[in-house]
Amino acid sequence: MTILIVEDEKIILNTLTFVLENSGHKIISTSDSKEALRTLLIRKDSNLGIDLVILDMDLSDFSAIQLLKEMDQRHISIPMIMINGLFDMKSRKDLTEGDKTVWIKKPFNPAEIIACVKGIERKIKKTDFRDKKQRF
Numbered sequence: 001m002t003i004l005i006v007e008d009e010k011i012i013l014n015t016l017t018f019v020l021e022n023s024g025h026k027i028i029s030t031s032d033s034k035e036a037l038r039t040l041l042i043r044k045d046s047n048l049g050i051d052l053v054i055l056d057m058d059l060s061d062f063s064a065i066q067l068l069k070e071m072d073q074r075h076i077s078i079p080m081i082m083i084n085g086l087f088d089m090k091s092r093k094d095l096t097e098g099d100k101t102v103w104i105k106k107p108f109n110p111a112e113i114i115a116c117v118k119g120i121e122r123k124i125k126k127t128d129f130r131d132k133k134q135r136f
Contacts, residue, residue, distance in 0.1 A: 001121055002049060005029040006036040007056040016054060019110040020117065033059050033067040040076050050078060052120055057084040079120045081113065
């Protein structure tokens with residue numbers, strides 16, 4: 001599975017990259033949400049799709065909420081794991097796209113991320129989510 005990680009805390013980004021690569025996943029990482037959007041747009045029109053985005057909701061640049069809005073405007077629909085230090089239930093409800101979004105609270109155990117990724121991977125296989133029009 002190809003995973004895009006968008007996280008501006010270097011230690012968390014490095015940990016996620018290490019753990020997920022060692023679980024057999026291809027990782028593309030950035031600390032910049034504008035770069036994440038560019039990556040998604042470039043890969044949307046290629047055969048190099050992204051299967052999952054792991055997104056820190058507390059980014060310091062172009063906000064994660066703005067990134068989600070940009071993705072929605074560009075019809076980029078992809079499973080996501082949202083990482084957040086604060087759990088505001090209203091924001092979660094407003095930002096969650098059906099059953100394609102999983103929320104994880106900081107601090108987290110890397111095993112929790114691996115379990116979420118495996119769950120999403122099973123769901124993708126079960127529902128055949130990755131048809132050519134949906135896979136980015």
